[in-house]
Amino acid sequence: MTASIGVVVIGRNEGERLRRCLDSLKDNVQHIVYVDSGSTDDSLDVARQAGAIVHELDMSRPFNPARARGEGFDRLMAGPKPTYVQFVDGDCEVQPGWVPTAAAYLEAHSDVGAVCGRRRERFPDATIWNKLIDLEWDTPPGEIKACGGDSLTRADAVAAVGGFDPGVVAGEEAEMCVRLRQAGWRIWRLDEEMTLHDAAMTRFGQWWKRTRRSGHGYAEGVAIHGAPPERHKVSEMWRAVVWGLAIPAAALLGGLLISPWAFLILLAWPAQILRLIARGELPLRAIFMTIGKMPEATGVLEYWLKRLFRRELSMINYK
Template sequence: MHKEPPAMTHLSDKTQAIENALPHIDCVLIGINSEKTVGRCIESIQAADYPTKRLHIYYVDGGSSDASITIAKQYEGVITIALRPVHPTPGLGRNAGWKTGSSPLIQFLDSDTILDPGWFSSAIKAIRPEKIGAVQGLLSELYPERSFYNWIGNLEWNGLKGECESFGGNVIVKRDALEMTGGYDEEMVGGEDPELSRRIIRAGWKVIQTGVPMAQHDLAMTRFKQYLRRTFRTGYAFAAVRERERSAGSRFWQYEYRKIIIKGGGFSFSLLLAIPLMAVGAPAASITALALAALGTALLLNPRIFKVGQFMREQQLARKEARSYAWHCSLVVLPQLAGVLRYHIGRIFNKPLRNRPARIASEISVQTP
């Protein structure tokens, strides 16, 4: 009978002991109509440089009409949670996922991401200190070359390394921090991630950006209509989160919110004044109208006029790229302003922005053997 050499047995036992000391991680993926990406996301988790027995994958579907759930169920060990809320939100999905599991750490992912294989090894070291409640890493766009919008997203995904003011949708969080704060807001259609992070920070935890690769993201934005919709919702989220932070005595997103109001609102207001003045036809009125229009335009185009060099240095861009980015930074405040106005109008008339209803029955699958 063959016996394993003592040295190999000792090495095997040591490896097993190291693996057993690693924390369990619940991986919560959310998606709607994500049949093109959910399988790829699950496979990236299963291929991570981390013991598979310590990883538990939950796919939470917010109301797909495609084969997303069927695809997720094909993967061994994946638990699917199919929701049918009246108005689906990311917060509903994320809460359903982490509350179903029991691991001390929860990795939240959008289903259109691909996890970096070395992320968990870096993340568990960064999140180990007692006061660290959440850790995020670098997110890069999978295909930045496919569209201008993807390229913009790739520039703006990440903040500076170190302690930060908020996290995004792809982050690893301690269960204790989620239980202490109650988890995600289930009504917000945007901004739910930074909103939760602010409550976690106020509860005494810290949020850390490690500066190491975490995941790739497939924004898949190729049409101007998609860009307008996303930036409109960004403006709505700025307003919604800013209102809550203002009530809490925080200045978080105050600069971003005021920038939208001053630049987008200033430009729009100057045009509203200039148009009737031009219609008057008198020389003085026309000159005043032109001056107002010029002032509003200069306010709007401030990044394009004055910040190209700054973008070249900070983003390490060629001049042509910096000019393109400056145009985006100048004009994006207009759809964002529309989102801000939609938020405040919704508050006045008690009609907040809602997502479309889901179209499937709610269920939680059994784990595949």
């Protein structure tokens, strides 16, 4: 294979995780751009020692991952233009064999614009929150609508659709994938090990923030691509609103203002958990998928209120 491969890594204060990330890439790619968002540790030195091109974001402007990925992509494309670009977060280690396997798939399938594989949590049993993330990423292979933060893409395809939208503060990968699909490209998930992720999530508050960010991303997705025929993230947003806001509000207001019997509305939650388990979800995931609708609804509400009052959108960071 004669295709050249470049990499865009984004991170902040990743330390040893960044070292592992860069070491996992060096044998399979030609150029690496590391985009740093205000690290105060030795991340910049680690990246330079690994031979990466270092791009420091102007932190006087609002930061979000879309802006970091976009500026990294532009910096990479300013040099010798690669055929494919691997996007990866600095807290991830790329698995041996992923890059050549994914590149070979793109070589063999000219209509596929981006591929991803199985992202796993490095320490899934360390905390319940790490376990939930690992389960969340265990999705079936095949054609999909969007990749996450780690994916191998066709450089020309990404450039043609304008890359990442720096105005999107959550769900930027899915938003770009919408534009790739609208341009005629297909997105594929391979049955291959791709990356090990180190969430280091130890507190309930971190899980809540991360889930709230998902809800914010749903609302952003609806605002940008929610119209038919795409209807991007419409069902996800309304599920969050119904289960995380409407049902609790109806039970509370009904129970306080009409009759205590209205609190029985909350039985819809355990019923939903049992339905998800019957559908094949593990009990742990079914419980938190249902509970998670509350922080998701909070994120949805936060986005629309900020949009209504024309307030600046800001990144929701759980680390």
